[in-house]
Amino acid sequence: MLNLNKTQSTDGIEVVQNKMRRKLALTDTAFLLTITITLFVAIYALSIVFLGDKGFNKIQMFFNLFNENAALMVIACGLSIVMITGSIDISVGGSTALICTSCIVCLNNYGFNFTTSLMLALAIGIVFGAFQGFLIAYLEMQPFIVTLAGMFLGRGLVALIEVNQIQVSNPGFEKMSGARILIPFLGDYNKRGKFIQSKLEYGVIVALLIVCIVYWVLKKTKIGRSFYAVGGNAQSALMLGINVKRTKFYAHLLCGLLAGIGGFLYLFHTRSGSVQQATGLEMDAIAASIIGGTLLTGGVGNIFGTLFGVLASGIVLLVVTAIGSQDPWWSQITRAGMLCFFIVLQSVICSRKKK
Amino acid sequence: MSKNNNKQNTDRQASLLKACTRHRLFIPIAFLAFLLLINVFINPGFLSISLGKDSGGNPVLIGNLINIINNATELVILAIGMTLVTASSRGQDISVGATVAIVGGVIMRVLCGSETQPTQLHASIIVALLLGCLAGVACGAFNGILVSKFNIQPMVATLILFTAGRSIGSMAMGGLKPKAPSSFGYYGNFFPGFPIPTPIIITIIVVAITYLILKKTNLGLYTKAVGINDKSSSLNGLNPTLIKFLTFVILGLCVGIAGFVQASRVQTVNPYTIVPSIEMDVILAVALGGNSLGGGKFNMVGSIIGAYTIQTLTSMLTTLNVNTNAVPVFKAVIIIVLVAIQTPIVKSFFSNKVKISKLTASDGKERV
Numbered sequence: 076m077l078n079l080n081k082t083q084s085t086d087g088i089e090v091v092q093n094k095m096r097r098k099l100a101l102t103d104t105a106f107l108l109t110i111t112i113t114l115f116v117a118i119y120a121l122s123i124v125f126l127g128d129k130g131f132n133k134i135q136m137f138f139n140l141f142n143e144n145a146a147l148m149v150i151a152c153g154l155s156i157v158m159i160t161g162s163i164d165i166s167v168g169g170s171t172a173l174i175c176t177s178c179i180v181c182l183n184n185y186g187f188n189f190t191t192s193l194m195l196a197l198a199i200g201i202v203f204g205a206f207q208g209f210l211i212a213y214l215e216m217q218p219f220i221v222t223l224a225g226m227f228l229g230r231g232l233v234a235l236i237e238v239n240q241i242q243v244s245n246p247g248f249e250k251m252s253g254a255r256i257l258i259p260f261l262g263d264y265n266k267r268g269k270f271i272q273s274k275l276e277y278g279v280i281v282a283l284l285i286v287c288i289v290y291w292v293l294k295k296t297k298i299g300r301s302f303y304a305v306g307g308n309a310q311s312a313l314m315l316g317i318n319v320k321r322t323k324f325y326a327h328l329l330c331g332l333l334a335g336i337g338g339f340l341y342l343f344h345t346r347s348g349s350v351q352q353a354t355g356l357e358m359d360a361i362a363a364s365i366i367g368g369t370l371l372t373g374g375v376g377n378i379f380g381t382l383f384g385v386l387a388s389g390i391v392l393l394v395v396t397a398i399g400s401q402d403p404w405w406s407q408i409t410r411a412g413m414l415c416f417f418i419v420l421q422s423v424i425c426s427r428k429k430k
Numbered sequence: 431m432s433k434n435n436n437k438q439n440t441d442r443q444a445s446l447l448k449a450c451t452r453h454r455l456f457i458p459i460a461f462l463a464f465l466l467l468i469n470v471f472i473n474p475g476f477l478s479i480s481l482g483k484d485s486g487g488n489p490v491l492i493g494n495l496i497n498i499i500n501n502a503t504e505l506v507i508l509a510i511g512m513t514l515v516t517a518s519s520r521g522q523d524i525s526v527g528a529t530v531a532i533v534g535g536v537i538m539r540v541l542c543g544s545e546t547q548p549t550q551l552h553a554s555i556i557v558a559l560l561l562g563c564l565a566g567v568a569c570g571a572f573n574g575i576l577v578s579k580f581n582i583q584p585m586v587a588t589l590i591l592f593t594a595g596r597s598i599g600s601m602a603m604g605g606l607k608p609k610a611p612s613s614f615g616y617y618g619n620f621f622p623g624f625p626i627p628t629p630i631i632i633t634i635i636v637v638a639i640t641y642l643i644l645k646k647t648n649l650g651l652y653t654k655a656v657g658i659n660d661k662s663s664s665l666n667g668l669n670p671t672l673i674k675f676l677t678f679v680i681l682g683l684c685v686g687i688a689g690f691v692q693a694s695r696v697q698t699v700n701p702y703t704i705v706p707s708i709e710m711d712v713i714l715a716v717a718l719g720g721n722s723l724g725g726g727k728f729n730m731v732g733s734i735i736g737a738y739t740i741q742t743l744t745s746m747l748t749t750l751n752v753n754t755n756a757v758p759v760f761k762a763v764i765i766i767v768l769v770a771i772q773t774p775i776v777k778s779f780f781s782n783k784v785k786i787s788k789l790t791a792s793d794g795k796e797r798v
Contacts, residue, residue, distance in 0.1 A: 219522070220717075228763070
């Protein structure tokens, strides 16, 4: 880092050019981030006004948004890292299903407790990440094919372990996952006029903590900066002396680790497991990253954007279910429509930038 | 003298073997033969085909091979389209399963209206087929515009329909699960009095049309050119955008036909479970056929053989009582191994190793 600064200060023109370039990149990210935050705030405000009677005027609704999406936040962080590096991972849904089912089987039948099941979840995530990272980085296989296979592998293994839907029946674990944080001074009045404090799950705290850590890693550490460099232009990153293959490998490893944590949070929240569990989770995570301003081409992205992407898609889903609860298909179609809108928007911005 | 002759013979045999193993179709054919051998080993009567009678008393062909060829119909048709898409756009369409659900939903809606148990068809089957193909082409065009016009990676672009497709299919049927009259089932099973399953005939027709198109038009050449280098192909007067778009539309048409056959098999469609994870099978068939998943040159015969291989594998796993949900595990492992073998790094690693081992072997001979 020091060396870089020195060369910049000696060459005045380059400094200006770099600044301009950074400003340009920043405006694009900032633009997408602004759209996302505006979208989130606007939808929330509108739903409070028009759908207040369906629970949107309660403060608990706001906290539920976090409670429901804690796992997705962590997994989306992992996907943002991979996408910033210019790769992709669609196996996270499959690995989440695998983590849930295997942890439940171990908790119920083999006397695992909270810590050992967490270890198991992390191990599964890391194995997935490391294996896929090796194939993608060192064997130069297409990320999409590798992780598509990983997705089917994860779900198939679930079926090998347990075909039916299973529930956690471990008293210690259930007690821990049932615990809630009571928010002081915030809450709603129920129908009888009694004050009920808002509740927040412990998983949300973990998720928000991880979002902050990932933000720090991406902004301040060497490996985090090399993720951006490799995603922006792998060739010039190589010229700068960055080990491109190792960086890609680390990105997938980190994504796998975060998928492990996210999968455990998912289990902590749902306490059940099945073959069809978390279907489309990878899609949600990718959508959240894209909505939050991470470019599919790599090199550009912001973790707080991803956080708001998760919240925005979460609130859209809540609104859709509140409006058209009769038809089960609208939620998926709305998600896909939102994804489509943001993908096209990105592509338009990118092509305009090139010109 | 005789020793020398022998040596020449063995050399010639070795080079012939090498030529065989180097051939693009070697892996798919060898794998298919291997699978068939295992099947014969498990069940000695595997290859036998007999003429039996169905419940209506009509003559039908019965046999495992017939079943495999019959069930592979959708896979073969989709693999043809997918090969073109892979070659031109250097990516795959992962939404084929979901678009089959859309096509199935549209066809059921056209045939049954809003009744759950109609006694007669609401529209003629040709109309249903055409509308189904139209739905498929529309989905293909949507994907094609995203990929060719907006320059989005194919797999990300098709992720949109991959997510929404099955829900759209459910919406097209209005949330009902209608069952069409049995006369619609002729196209997915047997025409009364005709012993060969109709899907096999449909496959033959589609393959023949594909052969004619590839033989008589420049589509194949243009697709390869765009896939190898779209900039240089546009300098040579081709329009890469149009050709990429066209390959996606062709895949959409294939999806339409496959969806029609699939809907006709049981005359009912459940959009959420119809052709589960077929996108994986199709991509696997294309990869198995010796096509590079990175685009460029393609080998249509390889893809078709690959599709039959996959179907053989699936039916073998089913005979071995593997849970249907667990079948993807084996396929995932195979796809990883196959794609890993194709990567330049592994290839060069192996060829270096062969060279080194040859060198050391010849060294050893000389020393002796």
